[in-house]
Amino acid sequence: MTTGDAVMGTDVLRAQGLTGAGIRIGVISDGVDGIGSSQTSGDLDRVWVLSDEHGGGEGTAMLEIIHDVAPQAELYFHDNGGNASDFNRAIDNLVAAGCTVIVDDITWLNQPFFEKGEIADHLENLLTTHRLVYVTSAGNYGDAHYQGSVKINSRGYQDFSGTGSAHPYLYAYVPSGGALSVYMQWDEPFGSAKGDFDILIFDSRTGLPLARSVRQYEYQSDPCEKLVWINGGVSRDVAIAVCPNGGTGGARTLELFTHLTAGKMWPDNIVAFDGIWGHQAVPDVITVAAVNASTPDTIESYSSRGPVTYLFPNRTVIQKPDISAPDCVEVTGSGRFVSSFSGTSAAAPHIAALCALIWSAHPDRSPAEIRSALYSSAVDLGTPGRDNVYGWGRANGPTMNALLAGSAIPGPAAVATRSPFEKFYPKGAPTSGSIGGLIVRQDASIPVPDSPYPLPTAYPRKPPTKPYTRWYPGDRWAS
Ligand SMILES: [Ca+2]
Ligand SMILES: [Ca+2]
Secondary structure (H helix, E strand, O other): OOOHHHHHOHHHHHHOOOOOOOOEEEEEEOOOOOHHHHHHOOOOOOEEEEEOOOOOOHHHHHHHHHHHHOOOOEEEEEEOOOOHHHHHHHHHHHHHOOOOEEEEOEEEOOOOOOOOOHHHHHHHHHHHHOOOEEEEEOOOOOOOEEEEEOOEOOOOOEOOOOOOOOOOOEEEEEOOOOEEEEEEEEOOOOOOOOOOEEEEEEEOOOOOEEEEOOOOHHHOOOOEEEEEEEOOOOOEEEEEEEEEOOOOOOOOEEEEEEEEOOOEEOOOOOOOOOOOOHHHHOOOOEEEEEEEOOEEEEEOOOOOOOOEEEOOOOOEEEOOOOEEEEEOEOOOOHHHOOOOEOOHHHHHHHHHHHHHHHHOOOOOOOHHHHHHHHHHOOEOOOOOOOEOOOEOOEOOHHHHHHHHHOOOOOOOOOOOOOOOOOOOOOOOOOOOOEEOOEEOEOOOOOOOOOOOOOOOOOOOOOOOOOOOOEEEOOOEEEO
16 A cells, blocks of 8 residues: 555545546556556556557556555556657547546656647647546656756856856766766747757766767757767766857757766756646646655655746746655555655656545546645645645645535636647657767867866765656656
């Protein structure tokens, strides 16, 4: 049993007879490896698997959480596919199967950061035309995100500090064999970008250049750049730098996300704020932040922070995330998955299961009423009222159920300006050279951005516990 159950009070609701019966819940994640052993041990019942082509055990773990909380809900699974079109099809297939609650834990790094993308557009349409409660993880980028004004220093590099600091870049510890991925976009419209920026990684102690991104053919008209570097040498402290390559295209804002398979980002110049985008930004999608099940009044450092700022076609600010739920909960670990299960990927299925459990007792309520009751009943955390860290607060099952049992639901009406946006942003392809088969160019002629960066001695030297986040080919991360 997930310890998140007691945190949400869903144990109380089951004791009152709520089961989730009659609700079909669809899960979209990597795969359902190990599902047989979960069923044998009684941690899962029947699951309708519509597609399971690329494997992974994260879907199994999400299903286990849902089955704990809403044991009689009918469970469906569909893998996330390799691109945005596949992902949209996965949603459609689950809707066609009769799922009225769907949850995913996938963030697509190739969707635009400054305007609405293909998946968000599709989900907005679905939510206005179907009886659907859609839940997603906010992402694990709270301590791995930067957004700020373009400010090029005298050496020709972005000053991430914005203040001329002696530590102007982003910094990471990357152990031998670890991979560091950087996804960056700047504020030009997709399809008509004129500027170009490159990403560089260098040893922050010696200044040794390690990798530099090269603009990819598919990206020529899109304002984005990506670099994946695998550390094939000794463990290193590295700096991430950005420089214009040619012109900036008049860009005024840079935004980037980093991901490490091992090691950690140092906190210098990290900006947690405004680190949500993609289908997580759709107003009527329930976007879930993570609080630790054992300390449920405190946000996880890695839980992605809102709001969402779109700049095209017009500046639009969307409040996100919406709700907080527990992570760091025990699952069986079937399919060689890790337990405890951490990250917003673990929080999101708690919310999907909570909504199904309560909806099964109030089947005449609309999706909008379910959302309103979820938000209105939340235990406010952080700054008073809705905020960009916890959303409305931590989900509270008994209060939510009581609201829906009453006649009127006092609810927040989440309204945001909708912007038409149809651009599909294709996946990138490897360019010149590789390290570990991934996209980089080793280039000893790269100018060293600055003098070696002395690390503050107060920094811990060993990698900390990481949330369970993985980078996949195809520009998506599970979160
Ligand atoms: Ca942003
Ligand atoms: Ca609050």
